[in-house]
Amino acid sequence: MFSNLAHMTTSSSRVRMSPESRREQLLELGTRLLATRTLDEISIELLAEEAGISRGLLYHYFHSLQEFHVAVVRRAVEDLYAITAPRDVGDPLEQLSVSLGAYVDFVSENYTGYVSLVRAASGSNEEIRKIYQDARRALTDRIFDIAGAEELATVGVVDSPATRLLTDGWAAMVEDVVMAWVTDPHGLSREELLNRLARALPAVVVA
Amino acid sequence: MFSNLAHMTTSSSRVRMSPESRREQLLELGTRLLATRTLDEISIELLAEEAGISRGLLYHYFHSLQEFHVAVVRRAVEDLYAITAPRDVGDPLEQLSVSLGAYVDFVSENYTGYVSLVRAASGSNEEIRKIYQDARRALTDRIFDIAGAEELATVGVVDSPATRLLTDGWAAMVEDVVMAWVTDPHGLSREELLNRLARALPAVVVA
Numbered sequence: 001m002f003s004n005l006a007h008m009t010t011s012s013s014r015v016r017m018s019p020e021s022r023r024e025q026l027l028e029l030g031t032r033l034l035a036t037r038t039l040d041e042i043s044i045e046l047l048a049e050e051a052g053i054s055r056g057l058l059y060h061y062f063h064s065l066q067e068f069h070v071a072v073v074r075r076a077v078e079d080l081y082a083i084t085a086p087r088d089v090g091d092p093l094e095q096l097s098v099s100l101g102a103y104v105d106f107v108s109e110n111y112t113g114y115v116s117l118v119r120a121a122s123g124s125n126e127e128i129r130k131i132y133q134d135a136r137r138a139l140t141d142r143i144f145d146i147a148g149a150e151e152l153a154t155v156g157v158v159d160s161p162a163t164r165l166l167t168d169g170w171a172a173m174v175e176d177v178v179m180a181w182v183t184d185p186h187g188l189s190r191e192e193l194l195n196r197l198a199r200a201l202p203a204v205v206v207a
Numbered sequence: 208m209f210s211n212l213a214h215m216t217t218s219s220s221r222v223r224m225s226p227e228s229r230r231e232q233l234l235e236l237g238t239r240l241l242a243t244r245t246l247d248e249i250s251i252e253l254l255a256e257e258a259g260i261s262r263g264l265l266y267h268y269f270h271s272l273q274e275f276h277v278a279v280v281r282r283a284v285e286d287l288y289a290i291t292a293p294r295d296v297g298d299p300l301e302q303l304s305v306s307l308g309a310y311v312d313f314v315s316e317n318y319t320g321y322v323s324l325v326r327a328a329s330g331s332n333e334e335i336r337k338i339y340q341d342a343r344r345a346l347t348d349r350i351f352d353i354a355g356a357e358e359l360a361t362v363g364v365v366d367s368p369a370t371r372l373l374t375d376g377w378a379a380m381v382e383d384v385v386m387a388w389v390t391d392p393h394g395l396s397r398e399e400l401l402n403r404l405a406r407a408l409p410a411v412v413v414a
Contacts, residue, residue, distance in 0.1 A: 122329030161393035166403060169384035173411070177376035186368035196373060196411065203410030204380070204403065 023061045026053070030072030031079065034113030039069050039120055039128075070127050073117055077135040080106050084139065092147040092155055097198040100174065104190065108182050115179060140167045143201075156206040166205045173200065230268045233260070237279035238286065241320030246276050246327055246335075277334050280324055284342040287313050291346065299354040299362055304405040307381065311397065315389050322386060347374045350408075363413040373412045380407065 017025070029051055033042050044065060047053040062068040084102045086095040107114050121132030144152065144159055144167075152159060174197050180186075181193055188196070224232070236258055240249050251272060254260040269275040291309045293302040314321050328339030351359065351366055351374075359366060381404050387393075388400055395403070 119329055119331070122326055124326070124330060162395045162399075165384060165387055165393040165395065168387060169380040172383035173376040173380035176379035177372060180372055180375060184372075186372040188369045188372065192369075192414075196414075200407070200411045204407045207399075207403075 019061070026058065026061055026068070027071060027075045029053070030068060031076045031113075034072055034076055034117075035110040036112050038112060038116035039073070040116070042069065042072070070131070073120075073128055074131050076110070076113065076117065077131055081135060081138060086142070086146050092151055093198050093202070095146070096143065096201065097194045100194050100197050101190070103174070104178050104182070104193065107178050111179075111182055118175065118179070136168070136171055140164070140171050143167065155202045157202055158207075163205045167201065170201050170204050173197075226268070233265065233268055233275070234278055234282045236260070237275060238283045238320075241279055241283055241324075242317040243319050245319060245323035246280070247323070249276065249279070277338070280327075280335055281338050283317070283320065283324065284338055288342060288345060293349070293353050299358055299364075300405050300409070302353070303350065303408065304401045307401050307404050308397070310381070311385050311389070311400065314385050318386075318389055325382065325386070343375070343378055347371070347378050350374065362409045364409055365414075370412045374408065377408050377411050380404075 029047070030042060033046065033050065037046070042065075044053075044055050044058065047058060048055075058065070058068060062071060080103070083106060084099045086099045089095065089098070117128065117132065120128045122129070144164075149159060157163065177193070177197065181188060185193075236254070237249060240253065240257065244253070249272075251260075251262050251265065254265060255262075265272070265275060269278060287310070290313060291306045293306045296302065296305070324335065324339065327335045329336070351371075356366060364370060384400070384404065388395060392400075
């Protein structure tokens with residue numbers, strides 16, 4: 001992929017990609033770089049060095065580096081949402097555990113960028129904060145949408161504003177624990193981690 | 208207090224406070240302002256307007272506004288630690304619930320400043336991040352120190368690295384839920400909130 005992108009710096013006619021494909025490639029490159037770099041580290045210089053992307057080419061598709069960063073974060077968050085989609089197997093807790101496993105893998109594989117995204121979202125960047133908050137909301141909403149009221153009732157969960165408030169808190173806990181676990185498992189196996197986090201949700205929300 | 212501080216701008220001999228007392232007064236003013244302002248809003252102009260503190264006076268006690276902000280945050284966090292001290296009444300969960308109640312009140316009364324502190328700690332300010340992280344660590348360590356191993360065992364909690372990891376996550380959840388609850392209780396009474404949060408700790412850490 002990097003060698004393809006290198007061609008993009010030449011404006012010669014031998015590269016016949018649609019604008020959408022090029023924009024797409026730039027976003028893929030950005031999310032790949034974000035795995036091991038912070039947002040701030042994704043500079044024009046790095047893009048030039050890693051994939052021969054010139055300032056002119058980037059600015060053809062994005063108004064600014066900041067706009068590129070925002071688009072990369074949006075894409076990374078879409079990827080996270082997609083890979084953590086629950087599979088329709090087992091009871092709600094088993095489904096939740098599978099989704100959590102995908103989340104743990106995502107954080108593991110994209111650790112540096114994920115931490116920088118969380119920090120940017122907690123800091124002064126309003127645009128990234130909104131993307132992050134919308135994503136967290138969508139992830140927790142999906143738990144309720146997928147399971148459905150009847151199925152949730154089997155584990156004692158009643159959907160209500162209080163339940164949603166506590167579920168948001170549970171998501172904050174999951175994020176905190178997983179980011180720490182990835183750097184040091186503290187003697188917890190991956191399976192134990194997933195079990196603890198999944199079981200914690202009903203424990204927190206059931207009255 | 209504000210009228211006393213107004214005198215401090217005059218360097219006349221009628222104000223006979225020790226340097227420690229003056230520094231102390233400045234910190235008290237700072238933490239009081241932080242209740243309803245963000246850190247960024249605590250400017251030299253605000254200090255002059257609210258309490259007649261001149262740039263010269265502030266810089267006599269602190270090298271910079273940034274140093275003053277850091278000292279104010281340290282003081283606010285010390286206050287939080289002090290007022291959430293567990294009372295030696297009831298079982299570990301009741302003690303925890305009482306501490307949580309004090310924490311909820313602190314966040315309620317200092318909402319704007321507390322949110323800005325959490326954001327500063329999550330953002331790029333390394334010094335404030337360290338104060339914040341040390342405080343959160345001290346708050347969770349105290350749960351284990353106070354209760355003691357035997358008492359914890361009565362609620363099924365065994366102290367271990369995994370328990371500490373999950374307790375840190377629980378603290379992240381408490382912070383997230385309480386900050387949201389203060390702005391909108393979502394139908395949860397204060398008592399219900401404290402019960403849910405207190406019960407969540409053993410639910411999360413017990414294997």
